[in-house]
Amino acid sequence: MEFNRVQELALQHGTPVLFLSEGRARESYRNLSAALPGVDLYYAVKSNAQPELISMLDGEGSFFDVCSNGEIDVLKGLGISASRCIHTHPIKRDGDIRYALDYGLTIFVVDNEDELAKFIPYKDSAELLIRMSIQNPGCLVNLSQKFGVAPEKTYDLIKKAHGMGLRVKGISFHAGSQNENPLKYIEALEYCKDVCGKAALAGIDIEVIDIGGGFPISYLTQVLPMAAFCQPIVDYLSRYFTSYRIIAEPGRVLSGPAMTLAAKVIGRSYRNGAWWYYLDEGLYGSFSGKMFDHADYPMFLTRPGERQNSVLAGPTCDSIDVLYENISLPPLEIGDILVFESMGAYTVASSSNFNGFPKAKLVVVE
Ligand SMILES: Cc1ncc(COP(=O)(O)O)c(C=O)c1O
Numbered sequence: 082m083e084f085n086r087v088q089e090l091a092l093q094h095g096t097p098v099l100f101l102s103e104g105r106a107r108e109s110y111r112n113l114s115a116a117l118p119g120v121d122l123y124y125a126v127k128s129n130a131q132p133e134l135i136s137m138l139d140g141e142g143s144f145f146d147v148c149s150n151g152e153i154d155v156l157k158g159l160g161i162s163a164s165r166c167i168h169t170h171p172i173k174r175d176g177d178i179r180y181a182l183d184y185g186l187t188i189f190v191v192d193n194e195d196e197l198a199k200f201i202p203y204k205d206s207a208e209l210l211i212r213m214s215i216q217n218p219g220c221l222v223n224l225s226q227k228f229g230v231a232p233e234k235t236y237d238l239i240k241k242a243h244g245m246g247l248r249v250k251g252i253s254f255h256a257g258s259q260n261e262n263p264l265k266y267i268e269a270l271e272y273c274k275d276v277c278g279k280a281a282l283a284g285i286d287i288e289v290i291d292i293g294g295g296f297p298i299s300y301l302t303q304v305l306p307m308a309a310f311c312q313p314i315v316d317y318l319s320r321y322f323t324s325y326r327i328i329a330e331p332g333r334v335l336s337g338p339a340m341t342l343a344a345k346v347i348g349r350s351y352r353n354g355a356w357w358y359y360l361d362e363g364l365y366g367s368f369s370g371k372m373f374d375h376a377d378y379p380m381f382l383t384r385p386g387e388r389q390n391s392v393l394a395g396p397t398c399d400s401i402d403v404l405y406e407n408i409s410l411p412p413l414e415i416g417d418i419l420v421f422e423s424m425g426a427y428t429v430a431s432s433s434n435f436n437g438f439p440k441a442k443l444v445v446v447e
Contacts (some may be wrong), residue, residue: 082446084343084381087420090444092344096418097362097441099340099429103137104447106339106425110141113296113334116311118319121328123167125294126152128332128426132159134339134446146294146330150180150299157184167291169253169330171212171228175199182206190253197242208250210238213276216267220295221375224255232272236279243285251289252276253327259333259376261304266314274307274321289326289357290318296334299414300368300423301377307334333426340425342367342378342441344429349395355390355406358413363395363402365435367428371404373425381420386411393419 082100091098113122114200123146124138130152135145136159144162147153148170156166163185170177171192178189182203191197192212200207214229230238234253242249252273256265269292277287292314297304304310320328344362351357370376391410395402432440 082420082422084383084420085342087343088383088418090446091345091418094430094442094444096345097360097366098343099367099424099441100343101131101133101340101425101443101445102447103133103339103445106134106137106335107141109335109338110138110143112307113311113331116140116307117178117315117329118325120292121326122335123330123332124335125169125329125332126155129336129340129428129429129430130155131429131443133443134336134425135161138335144328146332147181150177153181153184153186163187167210167328167330169210169212169283171196173199178203178207188250191242191371192228192238194238194241194402194412197238197245197247200247201245204245204247208248208253208254209242209292210289211235211242211249213252213254213269213272215254215256215265215272217260217262217265219262220257220265221259223257224293224295225257229254232276235272236276239280239285239287240283243283245287247286249287251279251287251291253291253293253330255293256295258295258374259297261297261303263310263313265295267317268294270314270317270321287325290322291328291330294330294332294334296331298334298423298426300339301379312435337423337426340370340423340428341397342424342428344419345419346413346415346419347414349413352392355392356410356412357392357394358410359394359396360419361396361438362441363397363404365397365399365402366393366432366438367424367441368395368404369431369433370424370426370428373431376427378421378423381422382410382417384411384417396438399436
């Protein structure tokens, strides 16, 4: 959003404030759909569960990926049909499985034998995606550290599930979040091809390949346009996977660009050779993504002047609540508005009210 417009709206609504741009979210959805033709997009609700964003994606025809009863409740509240949802948490309690089944959701992700056993009572209604791990230590968040069965053990787990009378619908993987290397998807698809071949020989019919999320967005550096990023994936799918239903679980790429944050300087102090500026938003709020998601956000300000060594800190009393140290800023005044872009993914989702500071308010803009 244009700085002056954000500043004007921030003064009107008060800070800290997150602006949700429906136009940007819609554009991101359409971009990714066009870049991945024929792939059904299940928006990963965890990246940002704001009902306004979910409703907008619903209107675009999106499907949804949920991981908890709370996320199911958000979709239920919006009247979204369970037939358009999958449950992708590899570890679930029996009650979680029943909660999802009661909603009407029938597709679940599993990555180990104990989890398979949990589905025996529900084998007539549940269908399983077996999650394969794809190591990607080079990306922002390596999601295969905690979940996924090793590629070389994936077929064994499928065979085991089949032997237990469970319905294996497909294979899923997550190539790592903010993954800037499209070849990681190809590496994963190579493994899938091998596993599907073995399963077919054993008479096990794999119908779905779930290529997960991970699609990157521009933060401080530009990433490839989505069409170029996805081209190798599309080429590979059209060569080897034409007879499968392909789905994806994008989170960040849809929610990230959709939000802009405006925060205000509420105090300042010269300490140990640097100007400290205290904002009304910090690590315990919308900047929680700096901590949990390891993300950094483009910052905009308009004040002119000679730049000095500065620190930007959040409002809470905790000394960990510091956003940037050793940055070079012009002299800021109390009341100045700072604007941060690409603030929609894993930000408000993990923010808290620590120290009694309310979460940033949300304002929907076109
Ligand atoms: C199972 C699963 N699917 C999808 C996503 C969304 O990933 P991204 O936001 O990188 O697209 C995540 C992120 O944690 C995930 O764990």
